[in-house]
Amino acid sequence: MRLISDPKVVVAGGFILFLIVVAIFAPLIAPQDPLAQNLLTATLPPIGFPDAEPGFLLGTDGLGRDVLSRVIFGSRVSLTVAFVAAGLACLIGSILGLLAGYLGTFADTVISRLVDVWMAFPPVLLSILLIAVIGTGLHSVIIAIVVIDWTRFCRVVRTETMSQAQMDYVTAAQAVGFSRPAILFREILPNVVPVLIALLTLEMGIAVVVEAILSFVGLSVSSDTPTWGGMIAEGRQIVHEGWWVLAAPLAALFATVVAFNQLGDGLARSLDPVLRR
Amino acid sequence: MTAPKTMPRLAIEDLSAISLRDGNRPILRRVSLDVGLGEVHGLVGESGAGKSTIAKAILGIIPSQVRIAGGKIGFEGRDLLTLSGSALRAVLGRDIALVPQDPTTALNPSRRIDAQMTDGLRLKRGLSAKEARLRAHSLLEEVQIRDPDRVLASYPHQLSGGMRQRVLIAAAFGLEPKLVIADEPTTALDVTVQKQILRLIRALQERHGTSVLFVSHDLGVVAKICDRVTVLYMGKVVEQGATAAVLAAPRHAYTKALLAANPRYDRPDTGLEPTPPEVITALRAEIAAFDAGSGEARDG
Numbered sequence: 001m002r003l004i005s006d007p008k009v010v011v012a013g014g015f016i017l018f019l020i021v022v023a024i025f026a027p028l029i030a031p032q033d034p035l036a037q038n039l040l041t042a043t044l045p046p047i048g049f050p051d052a053e054p055g056f057l058l059g060t061d062g063l064g065r066d067v068l069s070r071v072i073f074g075s076r077v078s079l080t081v082a083f084v085a086a087g088l089a090c091l092i093g094s095i096l097g098l099l100a101g102y103l104g105t106f107a108d109t110v111i112s113r114l115v116d117v118w119m120a121f122p123p124v125l126l127s128i129l130l131i132a133v134i135g136t137g138l139h140s141v142i143i144a145i146v147v148i149d150w151t152r153f154c155r156v157v158r159t160e161t162m163s164q165a166q167m168d169y170v171t172a173a174q175a176v177g178f179s180r181p182a183i184l185f186r187e188i189l190p191n192v193v194p195v196l197i198a199l200l201t202l203e204m205g206i207a208v209v210v211e212a213i214l215s216f217v218g219l220s221v222s223s224d225t226p227t228w229g230g231m232i233a234e235g236r237q238i239v240h241e242g243w244w245v246l247a248a249p250l251a252a253l254f255a256t257v258v259a260f261n262q263l264g265d266g267l268a269r270s271l272d273p274v275l276r277r
Numbered sequence: 278m279t280a281p282k283t284m285p286r287l288a289i290e291d292l293s294a295i296s297l298r299d300g301n302r303p304i305l306r307r308v309s310l311d312v313g314l315g316e317v318h319g320l321v322g323e324s325g326a327g328k329s330t331i332a333k334a335i336l337g338i339i340p341s342q343v344r345i346a347g348g349k350i351g352f353e354g355r356d357l358l359t360l361s362g363s364a365l366r367a368v369l370g371r372d373i374a375l376v377p378q379d380p381t382t383a384l385n386p387s388r389r390i391d392a393q394m395t396d397g398l399r400l401k402r403g404l405s406a407k408e409a410r411l412r413a414h415s416l417l418e419e420v421q422i423r424d425p426d427r428v429l430a431s432y433p434h435q436l437s438g439g440m441r442q443r444v445l446i447a448a449a450f451g452l453e454p455k456l457v458i459a460d461e462p463t464t465a466l467d468v469t470v471q472k473q474i475l476r477l478i479r480a481l482q483e484r485h486g487t488s489v490l491f492v493s494h495d496l497g498v499v500a501k502i503c504d505r506v507t508v509l510y511m512g513k514v515v516e517q518g519a520t521a522a523v524l525a526a527p528r529h530a531y532t533k534a535l536l537a538a539n540p541r542y543d544r545p546d547t548g549l550e551p552t553p554p555e556v557i558t559a560l561r562a563e564i565a566a567f568d569a570g571s572g573e574a575r576d577g
Contacts, residue, residue: 168382172445175336175377176397176452177369186396190387 008266015259023075031055032066034073034226039064043242061231061245062238070226071252077220077227078256080138081211082204085145089207090200092146093153098192100154101161102184112158115151123148124213131219141220145207153199160195164188198268205260212253228253285311285351286456286488287335292348294330294339294512304330304343306513306567312456317482317489319503319520321496321535327512328492332460334358335490336375337365352456370401374449376459376478380441380466384433391429394448401452416447420477439470443477450481456488463498475502496535500524508532511564530556 022029032055042064045052052059058067100111127144134140164170165188173183214220215229223230228249235246294305305327312318320328333339335350335357350357352373357365377383385393394416395409404412410429417425420443433441442462449457459478463471479502482489493499499506499520506523508516508531516529527533534552 168377168379169385171338172375172377172383173385174338175369175375175458176401177366177371178396178400179366182400187385187388191385194387 006266006270008262009270012259012261012263012266015255016263019075019079019256019259022072023079026072026076030066030069030072031057032069034065034069035224037063037065043238043245045242046244058248059242059244061234061242067231067245067248070231071228071248073226074228074231074249075252075256077138077215077225078208078211078253081141081145082207082260085142085207085211086149086200086204088142089146089149089203090153090196093150093155094157094192094196096150097154097157098161098184098189101158102165102180102188104162108158111154115154118151121148124210127210127214128217128219131214136219136222138221141211141214144214145210148210149203149207152203153196156195156199157192160192161188164191167191194268194271197271198264201260201264201267205257205264208253208256208260285313286316286353287312287490288349288351289331289335290349290351292331292334292350293346294327294334295344295346296342297344298342303346303568304512305334305348306511306564307348308507308509308512308514310507310514310517312488312490313504314488315482315486316505317479317491317503319499319506320490320492320509321494321499321506322509323494323535325511326509328494328509329460330512332375332458332490332492335373335458336369337362370397370452370454372454373456373458374452374454376442376446376449376457376462378461378464380438380445381433383445384441386433388432389429390431390433390436390444394429394444394451397448397452412451413447416451417444419450419481420444420447422447438466439474442466442470442474446474446477446481450485450487453485454487456490457482459489459491461492461494464494471498472501478502496524508535510560513564513567515560531560 038060041053041056041060042062044056044060044064046059046067047054047057049059056066056068058071060066061070096111100108126148130144130147131140134143161184170183170187173187178186211220211227212229212232215227216233218230218233220227220229231249232246232253235242235244235249239246289308289310291307291309292305293303293307295301296304308327308331310318310320320331322328330339330343333343334345335352337357337360339345345358348358352368357368360368384390391410391413394413395404395406398404398409398412399406402409413429414425417428422428422440422443428436428440428444436444442465446462457478462478463474466474475498478489478491481487491499491503503520505518506516506520507514508523508529510531516523516527516532523532524536527536531552534556538552
């Protein structure tokens with residue numbers, strides 16, 4: 001496999017894989033119950049600092065909950081949103097982008113104007129407005145991200161489809177008398193997929209950030225489910241007593257987004273059929 | 278070789294086309310030409326003469342800025358220009374196939390040769406996946422590819438230009454069409470490979486009795502492979518006839534100029550002569566008179 005030879009893909013992909021395993025087996029991996037409060041152990045520092053207590057590797061928050069366990073459980077929401085929201089946005093945006101790019105004329109005009117109007121809204125405000133209307137919860141977060149994110153996929157896929165449709169191999173396929181759907185799906189789509197996979201990975205990173213913003217302002221899942229954004233919001237309030245409550249989820253968020261971006265970058269290069277040798 | 282006595286395979290009559298982008302400038306001026314059964318017919322002219330437009334008109338892939346203004350493309354008693362999209366698609370790939378100009382871009386970069394060759398055989402010839410794979414293998418052997426298995430498993434960028442053109446030729450002739458449109462099939466190749474490819478096209482064409490419309494700007498190439506030749510200038514037929522006769526004794530000043538423009542490897546000091554300005558002026562006048570004449574004919 002060519003992909004294995006790209007260090008970016010290996011390291012970033014390995015980290016994402018590790019996160020997925022952590023998220024799936026969170027109840028087995030987490031040292032404590034992420035919801036168990038104990039005011040006697042409140043704001044304990046991480047191991048290695050004075051007054052730290054064994055069993056709380058990254059310390060505790062203001063309510064005495066184990067920070068490490070909460071970060072581990074928080075990955076579940078982040079990854080669910082990353083994969084489901086970015087995946088759905090990719091699906092919707094790509095279908096519209098393929099149609100606009102290949103059919104051209106009327107379909108292209110309608111879809112492109114729609115994207116233009118859509119993109120004129122500030123994305124975070126749009127999603128906050130949307131959640132205010134449809135209510136909070138994981139479903140709402142996913143819907144909000146799909147609603148703002150499909151336009152990016154649509155634009156990129158449309159442009160790529162248009163440039164591929166000009167290629168000689170498409171003309172050659174037309175000369176063999178293949179039908180338009182056959183040309184779109186057999187000839188053009190395989191050449192759009194590498195760009196699409198790279199973009200999907202990048203957008204997963206963005207979805208993680210958007211989910212964190214929404215849970216930071218309390219518009220994501222309910223507060224009895226740990227999220228990185230929610231933890232950052234809590235940590236901000238007690239940053240002078242316990243910086244680690246803020247730092248731990250921030251580090252997790254940062255590492256995850258960097259990993260998605262680097263993976264997307266690496267995939268873009270290694271999946272390109274012309275660049276790979 | 279003489280002109281065919283039977284009904285020609287392809288009969289283009291009075292084909293005219295205009296460019297919509299360029300103030301309705303004529304691109305083809307009532308072009309008529311026949312391709313007989315088992316004949317290789319050369320279509321020669323400089324760039325912009327309208328050679329490719331004719332090839333595209335036959336294949337129904339005219340760009341949107343070009344419009345066919347009149348004429349017929351007769352193939353097996355039907356006018357290809359009047360066929361519906363689906364009726365034309367049924368003819369293409371079955372009865373008519375294309376050998377494209379540039380083998381570096383005419384193959385899909387992200388699909389293996391295997392998939393690209395078997396597509397046509399399965400969708401157009403109704404072969405099963407397994408049959409198509411076997412057929413693709415024997416087709417590659419027929420175009421003298423030494424290890425067909427490796428080529429079938431390759432992506433286009435892993436093959437040389439000549440190799441890719443062999444694959445495209447195998448794919449075109451493999452559909453067992455009655456007519457092959459070869460659109461400058463050797464232009465993108467270097468000279469040594471050109472010869473092999475020409476020999477290959479001629480051999481396949483003779484073996485299968487295929488008619489070939491051979492589009493080229495190179496009279497030297499045309500002389501090697503074509504039975505008859507049509508010379509185009511600015512979309513108008515300037516000269517037409519048996520290749521040997523046309524090349525030995527060109528009747529038209531433009532054909533003479535084209536011949537003089539060909540590099541002579543035996544005499545490097547001659548050849549590569551630009552077309553004399555007086556020939557161009559005369560041609561332009563001829564075409565202007567033709568346009569005026571056909572305009573009157575249309576009005577009257």
